[in-house]
Amino acid sequence: MTVATLSNADEKNFEMPTVEKQTLSDSRLTLRYTELNSDAKMPTYGSLSAAGADLYSAEDVVVPSNGKYCVSTGLQLEIPIGYYGRVAPRSGLAAKHFIDVGAGVIDSDYRGEVKVLLFNFNATDFEVKKGDRIAQLICEQIGNGTYTEVTNLETTDRGAGGFGSTGQSTMTVQSNTTASTSERIAVRFTQLNENAHAPTYGSEEAAGADLYSAEDVVVPANSKVCVSTAIQMELPFGYYGRVAPRSGLAAKHYIDVGAGVVDSDYRGEVKVLLFNFSKTDFEVKKGDRVAQLVCEKIAHCVYEAASELENTDRGDGGFGSTGKSAMENEPVVKKVKTNQSETGLSSVSIEFTKSTENAHMPTYGSETAAGADLYSAEDVTVPAKGKLCVSTGIHMKLPLGYYGRVAPRSGLAAKHFIDVGAGVIDSDYRGEVKVLLFNFNEADFEVKKGDRIAQIICEQIAFCDYQKVDTLEDTERGAGGFGSTGK
CATH class of the missing domain: 2.70.40.10 (Deoxyuridine triphosphatase (dUTPase))
Structure with a gap:
């Protein structure tokens, strides 16, 4: 062995x-x-x-x-x-x-x-x-949603186009949407048929609201299926909905969720792309909980080209994540100035450089898309059942207090069974941004220069100071329901 x-x-x-x-x-x-x-x-x-x-x-x-x-x-x-x-x-x-x-x-x-x-x-x-x-x-940081059913949803230029993610090639319109500042955020939704269920939280402080299947389907072994929820929703500007796996399905049945970015301006049906990595078919019944929707706070970014980036002790070490074992010296940290848009939300400036003439600036596909498209800077082939790190030819400087999440594109996941591995870009990382593509398909996947291969979401995070204690405060939830919506 x-x-x-x-x-x-x-x-x-x-x-x-x-x-x-x-x-x-x-x-x-x-x-x-x-x-x-x-x-x-x-x-x-x-x-x-x-x-x-x-x-x-x-x-x-x-x-x-x-x-x-x-x-x-x-x-x-x-x-x-x-x-x-x-x-x-x-x-x-x-x-x-x-x-x-x-x-x-x-x-x-x-x-x-x-x-x-x-x-x-x-x-x-x-x-x-x-x-x-x-x-x-x-x-x-997340926005905990209160879901309210309505008859109609406010229309957007995006409409139902581009299932869940950046569905247009460029962003051409300045947003004038406003966001709620209340502690509990209202998320309006509609039901497309009688089999639809309102998203529900499994406990008082659950991060994700359960999404339910509106159909009876079978996810074949080592394959994928887009499962209908029969709901449309209206997420507030400044947030996106992350369709995340359910711990029980992942741990017990080897079921994962592909793609899963629902933009605030998306008005099409919310669907859940289930990946079944098991050797047996997986049966889904109407009313089954198939995923959870986490309302994550994001920063809408303005990308600015720069001739060079500010140095950090980290430099280009440790592609994308926590790559150094220690910091010998404390880096100089500049406070990033943010511009207030008409919405009252902070517009975060991200500087980037190009290391090749084939590099493309990240672009938003619609005015309130959560993720900016990342483009391939090379012609490559991702082998069947294999993986490949694809070059983008860009280096970027994210502001302190944020990280860039390299997320899958819904189209690549749904049509070609392409997922994104890892994908954490730290604010002090100065190496080339690369996209690790996983190809779970039986056929090779061809990538051309200029193809959109992923999207980068600027997510707000909390830096934590971990403190050891003897006991933790009790909750009604307690140890039930490993990690997620446990009811």
């Missing part, structure tokens, strides 16, 4: 020194945790501005080839209300070992053990040792 192993030889843990903690004390949240056993390790940031804190394995396990395993961290967390913890893949594991993370929504009221569901799409088993970094935890 061939086994791939994870080497931490060049990836030592980084715990932020006191001086560096104080530098960003105003922007960091306190996040309390407990250790369930002696093998548990505190989450740690790989650099001062890293978006995600590394999560460590508390056990020795083997993730079988083309299989999955729920890996113990030995931790319980107390995430502040108004945030959720996104368990995201590590770029190195995805790019080198074809390891992805399934599900990964930790609600603020969840008190069970945090586990990391690893998907191994490789032909060899993957060995995990105690202390290995297996994922990263991003504390993301």
Whole structure:
């Protein structure tokens, strides 16, 4: 049996020194945790501005080839209300070992053990040792939606075009939409038929609202199906809906969710693209919970070309994620000026450079699209059942307090079975932005220069200061329903 192993030889843990903690004390949240056993390790940031804190394995396990395993961290967390913890893949594991993370929504009221569901799409088993970094935890700000049914939805230029994501080639109109400032955000929706269900939260503080199937369908083994929910919705400007996997479906049935970006101006039917990586068909009945919708706060970006980018200690090390083991010196951090638009929302400036004449500026497909399209700078082929890091030819500077999430494009996922691996661009990362494409199809996938291959979403995050305590505050939810909507 061939086994791939994870080497931490060049990836030592980084715990932020006191001086560096104080530098960003105003922007960091306190996040309390407990250790369930002696093998548990505190989450740690790989650099001062890293978006995600590394999560460590508390056990020795083997993730079988083309299989999955729920890996113990030995931790319980107390995430502040108004945030959720996104368990995201590590770029190195995805790019080198074809390891992805399934599900990964930790609600603020969840008190069970945090586990990391690893998907191994490789032909060899993957060995995990105690202390290995297996994922990263991003504390993301969210808008908790109150869903209200209405007869009609306000029209937009986008309308029903471009299912869920950036459906137009360019953005031509300045938005004049306003956003609610209330603690609880109203999200209006319509039902397209009698089989539609209103999205519902599984507990008082659940990050995601359950989405229900409006049809009886079968997702074939090692295949995909777009499942109807028969609802249309009106998300507020300044937010997008992330269609996220349900932990139970991922852990028990090897079901993942592809693509899943619902823009605030999208008025078509919300559909859930289910990926079935199991060897058996998966049956979906009307009324089954097939996914969850997380209303995530975003920054709408203005991209500005620059001749060069401000240097950081991180530099171009560690493609996309927490790539350095430590920071020898504290980097100089400039406060980013934000322009207030007519909506009252901050417009975040992102500088970028081009390293090749084939590079394209990221562009929004509609006036309020959550993600800006990323373009290939090369002609490449992603092999069937394989993966490839595609060059964009751009380097960018994201503002402190944000990270760039490289997300799949709905069309590529739905039509060609193409997903995006890893995809965390930290604010201090200065290397080339690359897109790791996973091709789960039986046929090779051809990418040409100028093709739109992914989208980048500028997501607001909370930098956390982890504090060990003896006990956590009780909630009604308690340890029920591992990580997500547990009712």
